[in-house]
Amino acid sequence: MQYRLLKPELGHRLPTVNSTNDWIRNPEIPFGSWVIAEEQTAGKGRGSNVWQSLGEDPLIFSGKIRLSAAEISLPLVSIFISSALLKTIFRFFPERVDDTTIKWPNDIYKNEKKVAGILVQSEFINGVYDVVIGIGLNFFGKQIPDPLQDKASFLSDTSLSEGELERFANQLVVEINQAIITLLDPGQVLKDLVWIEEHSLLKNKVIETEWEERMVRGRVLGIDELGFLLIMTETGQKIELMDTSPKFRII
Template sequence: MYKILANTLFLGKEVIYLPVCHSTNDLAMDMLKSGKVTEGSIVIAGEQTHGKGQRGNVWKSEPNENLTFSLVLRPTFLNAMDQFYLNIMISVAIVEALASLNLELLVKWPNDIYTTNGHKVGGILFENVISKGKVSSAVVGIGLNVNQKFFDLDQATSLVWLSKQELNLKEIFSLIIHKIEKNYVLLKGGKLSELKDRYLKSMYLLNSWAKYSDGEDFIGQIIGITEEGKLIMEKESGVQNFYAFKEVKFIK
């Protein structure tokens, strides 16, 4: 059972734990729409039967081995054009929280958590509601492979393989939520440049030449992101391109 967090101001003051849930994001969004949860509420499941990834992908996770949860935010201070900063502050929080356990991880644009050698350990799903040019609410789903040892996909791994020991799910959950809250306060205070700089420092393959495809294979390097979150890529030919999500993919 996950308890109310004592080391935060508002995140995790309501923690709704379910042994089994179809999707924490769907449940959190339904509860948000019906007024049953407030900002900072968290829905966490021991097992998701229909976990959601980005753009309709499925997030598969073994029961009680990993972290699968969704948190509710009401960032009404944030302009719609700046909503990618939610992505930035959450991604950075996860990477930096796990760094305190000597686990070296990076953010693969836009919101996957990767090892330095290119294996995926987690992902984030954002479902934002825009009203009058502002982000009126957001449900943020986080899936993190912690103690699971075997996967269907070769590119997937977990923290247990990195740390060489089983980890305490509740401890990691608390570390991440505490760091998210700190970053959220910075976001609310307008510290966009600081958060963006930290995101870039944590970015997988930044300023490294690698093989990509945007319909045609090419050699390129990531050189930054725009304020809207588009990827800035320099091709070997010297041409710069801007890519939205799913418009370019890394070829390992």
């Protein structure tokens, strides 16, 4: 099949929108399109959560691609989109290399606080995945709302220069496309997983989570070739997590 990756020339910029993910899901918007918005009034989070953009310089981004279901693991898509975002961050903010990481499966953290979230929504039709990629990144701001003081932060200590948001978005498109191409090569997938694990917030951490209707605690071993998180429990059992539960926490 013909893959439909993001096309630089199909970018849009909107002053305000309810949700960039909802906007780009419109059937009239062709695959390969992407959008950034200055304001989002009803941002999508995972499950029933809402994504709240913070500060004066947020990135509010969505893109629409089409993939072969036979060749792509959706959990890997999510973690590789996270790596694409982190690589873009490192290119523009090299000072963040030492303190900014991926929190499996799809968040970016600066130290112990969230600065970006990723929502990958997919629809399976006739052997293909129609995929919408939503990204929210808090670049810079002067104040974090009180309820989020212990949970969220800003990526940068200074505001963006003129045109930097657009340059960042264009480079992000390049990195997302490269991430998807990498997923088609099993050998390259394993190589990139090593990079992801080196930049993982959960590397060697002990976590607690709900698994098969019971609470388990264990040390993170890494991420497997399907994108699952590997855990060695206190009882010596090796388990695979496909996603986090509401009770997931780092000990």
